[in-house]
């Protein structure tokens with residue numbers, strides 16, 4: 001089974017607690033206005049990654065991390081790969097799994113009635129990015145989005161807005177990437193600071 005991914009980035013220290021492996025899936029049909037990652041919309045970009053190979057490489061380093069964060073792109077538009085990956089991670093490691101989706105929980109439940117995602121994910125941040133509801137919240141693009149903790153197959157709404165650092169930078173293959181959700185205008189400031197040092201922040 002293959003999974004269409006944009007990139008795997010680690011370590012990241014946000015989008016969930018602790019030291020994490022970030023997985024960005026490729027492809028999203030929701031097209032929210034002012035999405036931070038429009039390059040992740042197209043389903044014909046990215047790389048086809050064999051789920052089995054990815055699992056093996058993560059299991060090798062799992063002891064050095066606290067969790068995995070899956071973002072995108074839209075993880076639930078590649079549901080079979082998402083579930084295959086997460087079920088195996090849960091079976092073989094102690095890593096927590098945090099997933100970001102543009103769909104709200106009700107939509108996901110209706111579309112994926114097997115509810116396996118509630119069994120294998122630990123946390124879900126749901127809902128589209130709505131520009132008018134942007135409030136500079138930590139780890140949420142807009143205030144319509146809700147954080148759920150899945151416990152024994154039940155979704156428990158979390159009220160804590162500050163569950164991780166706002167953003168972090170990491171380097172891969174001599175390229176600098178950002179993970180997270182910066183404050184309004186913060187992204188341009190960060191880009192300018194890096195440019196002064198001759199460093200380009202990659203678009204994602």
Ligand code: SF4
Pocket residue numbers: 028029030031032035036037038040072073074101102103128129
């Ligand atoms: S769901 Fe996420 S990736 Fe998709 S368009 Fe909205 S903000 Fe962008």
